[in-house]
Amino acid sequence: MDFTTEDVQHLADLSKLYITEEELEKYRDDICDILNHIDVLRDVDIEGDFEFSDTHTNIASDDVPDNKSDEETRTTFLGYAPEHGDEYIEAISPMKD
């Protein structure tokens, strides 16, 4: 399978990762090896109907609020954010550059 360092760069971009120049070739070789191994799948020819979730009946459960107050939940939740204000999580503007 042909896989170039540019392809790896593109995948890294889709994956929200930076890859250094030194890492590129190693990633390319590893990914090529693995893709060659899974390549047999492209020849799979299976006829028939498929039910992809044959055994599970997923029933959405009702969201039942626990006994904590909204305030407490909000404080806990916000406390985990790397940066936050009183009522919001701080990110960075997508427009900034």
Next chain:
Amino acid sequence: MENIKSIKDLHDDLVAKKISLKELADFYLSRIDKMETDVNSFIYTRSRDDIYEEIKEKENQIGDSFLYGIPAGVKDIIVTKGIKSTGGSRILDNYTPPYNATVIDKLERVGYLLFGKNNCDEFAMGSSNENSAYGVCKNPISLDRVPGGSSGGSAAAVSAGFVQYSLGTDTGGSVRTPASFCGVVGFKPSYGRVSRYGLMAMGSSLDQIGVLANSVDDARTVFDEIQGVDRKDATTRSFENKYLGRDSVKGVRIGVPKDYFQEGLDGDVKAVILKAIETLQDMGADIVDIEIPSFKYVLPVYYVIMFAEVSSNMSRYDGIRYGLSLRDDVRNIEDLYKKTRTEYLGNEVKRRIMLGSYVLSKGYFDEYYGKAQKARFAIKNDFKKAFEKVDFIVGPTTPTPAFKIGEKSDDPLQMYLTDIYTVSANLVGAPAISVPAGFVERDGDRLPVGFQMMANIGEDYNLLDASSILHKNLSF
């Protein structure tokens, strides 16, 4: 088999006051003091004072639960309220969860005694425990070898006698492989038996919480307490399978797939496995040759589906809501995501995210992911048909015994091949167990070999019965 007390025996001793909770804890703590620095099976170890304090509270009320006060480990990928849970990743180095996983709530209700959080491959991605951000965990049987992964710390801690049992998780063999390498029992229940709520997701359609223990009976004692339908995990369900309560394997049909004994299987491992099959036969089981026509697709299908699920599940680590965040000199939000993930995620995780992005990308989706879903269905069908003819399917857990640290860490494909016999159970959603079946000699080391038994979906208890009978009758 060495003479290690079972959980139930320890419980009886506690009730009869032959031993106190503190004496029991001290026995394991002294082993941790002696060997943990070498083994590195814990990412977080509770302090002696902390444990003693809990014992003081527990001492006067030894209840009827077998697990009460019995020292336990939990793989660090399962969240524990108020106790740091990293999943083996640097990106969660500052994460102390505000909630318990359902399995932890259940164990707390019966008075379990947590000793610490066990080392594992980052977000359970690995077969050797070399991908942990908190250092390689070593195999206590031979310290220059891997304990297997990804629940390596759990298996090593049980094997070294640091805890009586530990919870692990199994996406493609991550409970059974380390059990095999460390010479302990590793049980992966049917998908949907044990709630995944509070388990950091890796491959959501494959992940299942399991048990590492010294014996099948201990694994069952723990499984009894953690299993069950949970409103917080919609994939849990009840199983209506008939429990047969077998006390012998006489007449039990044992399926042996010839594909499990082809190229790639170590000759000495093969000999141990064939001997275990002979033991089953000697006890009156019927040995049946079976075929799994889709076996050649098992590993590729597993990897495509797992990569896809990984790339989606890992997107939550973005440096915005929780976990570490790299914000110095970031230009925009895209840069923040990328810098954070690049800095705090390990190479194997990155590789899998990229491979997942690839198999899900436009133009390749049908060729890889679509085909893999179809082939997964064909594999399920093959096993369904096989289980019409046999009660259990058996073979090696891993193609080789524990390998040396560093031996495969540079070659991901070789590492992936470790999972060849274990992934089927995850693709099918069936229960499977690895029990120690013997040893092989390697460079002067006597290394354990695991024997795998798999049963049809929902046959967990019948599998535990049969494997317990076998385990007790194996002599080596």
